[in-house]
Amino acid sequence: MKEPIYPNYYVAIMAGGVGSRFWPGSREARPKQFLDILGVGKSLLQLTFERFLPIVPASHIFVVTHEKYRDLVKTHLPQITDNQILGEPSRNNTAPSVAYTAYKLHGINPDAVFIMAPSDHVVLYESEFMRFIHRALRFAGKNDALVTLGIRPTRPDTGYGYIRYEGETEEPNAVYPVKQFTEKPNLETATHFVASGQYLWNAGIFIWSTKSLIRAFEKYAPDIAQIFEKGKSAFNTDAEKDWLQTFYPTTRSTSIDYAIMEPAKNVYTIPSAFGWSDLGTWASLHAETEHNTDNNVIVGDVITDEVTNSLIRMPAGKLAILRGLDDFIIVDEEDVLLIYPKSKEQDIKKVTEQIKREKRTHYL
């Protein structure tokens, strides 16, 4: 049986980042969430939006982004109104984004319970995802609780934060208190974490009521709470944009993990598994999506000969003829062509830094 749509449920999709590790696919002017990274004809933002439609109506889905991406969001999601786009005038990390969303939704519905989720992740098993999301919504709706979905780790990845949870045995429908958040560990620690069975990946998918969240801000980040408290009368009115322009940039730049989740005592998690990937880099996209027989992941019109273990992305209408390449990332995106060894992916950052130093920022 499908869970009925609950009138107090909302979704806030975080779509303000750039996803710079997907350069040259992602650009400052066209971040990763606006790309059809999977080659399915829809952007990650559109896929994320559609993933939540079985839970809430389109009118309950909000998008938190940088103001400069407002028009892009409108283009990708013509179903939502201007008031459903929270446009930040500056990038102050995630705590102010979350606070702004909490106060604004609280103004719409003081009984709101909302899911805060990144716009650029992938979920392979949507029905499993639903199951965990609904468990979290029910729990957050009934308790003064900040819930974060924890992903059961499948490898000792050193690129994620970890959540330690309490509870020796696992029960269905269980929600567990979080004992500790840990920043990205080294490989030894990560291996220990995974083996212990008591650690989960921090995927940045939160479920909470605006009440509980605002209470947490008042307690652990009162400076941020004070600012948004003063914006209450402006939110969801024509005055919102001007208010933001003036006051949003005055908030402290800090992460939601550091400002709220780590100090708070009422944080809970649900150990989850739903084929999650943050598609953090080209190599992870290669690792986590479907390969052909040569272990290539290909988007676009490509003729290969002796090409193996590679990720290839061509724009629509362009043909690539490739031969004699192993373990490469090949991305042809408008005014940039990247041909780079997949195993050296982390060095691409040095190249973009060089381009920045050379002030050729139109390529970034």
Added chain:
Amino acid sequence: MKEPIYPNYYVAIMAGGVGSRFWPGSREARPKQFLDILGVGKSLLQLTFERFLPIVPASHIFVVTHEKYRDLVKTHLPQITDNQILGEPSRNNTAPSVAYTAYKLHGINPDAVFIMAPSDHVVLYESEFMRFIHRALRFAGKNDALVTLGIRPTRPDTGYGYIRYEGETEEPNAVYPVKQFTEKPNLETATHFVASGQYLWNAGIFIWSTKSLIRAFEKYAPDIAQIFEKGKSAFNTDAEKDWLQTFYPTTRSTSIDYAIMEPAKNVYTIPSAFGWSDLGTWASLHAETEHNTDNNVIVGDVITDEVTNSLIRMPAGKLAILRGLDDFIIVDEEDVLLIYPKSKEQDIKKVTEQIKREKRTHYL
């Protein structure tokens, strides 16, 4: 002292081919001679045109091409008039092209002596080129002679035809009778040719008077001569295009070498050296143009790391980030990206044949 411009001198630039071995740079709709292959801001056709300007005025330079490239020629050479573009309605190999040019120029000036030269070759030493050209023009102006410049071979290339000339010693200003034309030889024969010192490369650069050439056609290819003889009254008038449309396609498809140069007894050559290259393939472009310290030939905005012995061509305004590539051809041209081992260059033809079979001819 500069040679004075002689009023009977003309130039006919052959610009009807496609240069398919430069795909995806060259296309059916945009042949090699219209490309800035050298990355100097000018097409090969423009470079060829400018090479002849010290010899004849622009009004004496004609371009022989397929009718469908007329507008492209006009765009590249706005200096010339419509009557200076000889547009063939069909591709019947070089003999009909040469005959058409001979009869048309003969109608303009019955004392015409003209240089017939390909539009897509490169000459590095222009003053040397001038020297040989002027020697040929003087000889062809005074004698009933068909002159072809022979290039002193620098390697036993099996991709060219060879010219055997008579004359044991070499004198300055000498013009030698041609003893024999030889089709593309095998490596053993080519090595013998080069060692003998009596063979030259056939570069397809001819110098002759319209009188001598028409006489040769009448004698060795009377069927072709008869057709163009009938067109005389139409050439250089408004009736030319209609006449061509009707009669040009009826000419026998055959090469000037086979139809005239091989049977004729009055063929002469000048052993020449002026940094000539026919830029036949991507690999030859790499071999014959200037390399950087990594032995790369790069046109465009390219950041390389561990890239060696490669030819890289990017369109203006596009940046390439390349790493870990040795001995590659990388050509990014509009709707095609080619990344191919340079040593396997000859296999590109198989790929274009495949594309043709798949009826995706818009890529060709």
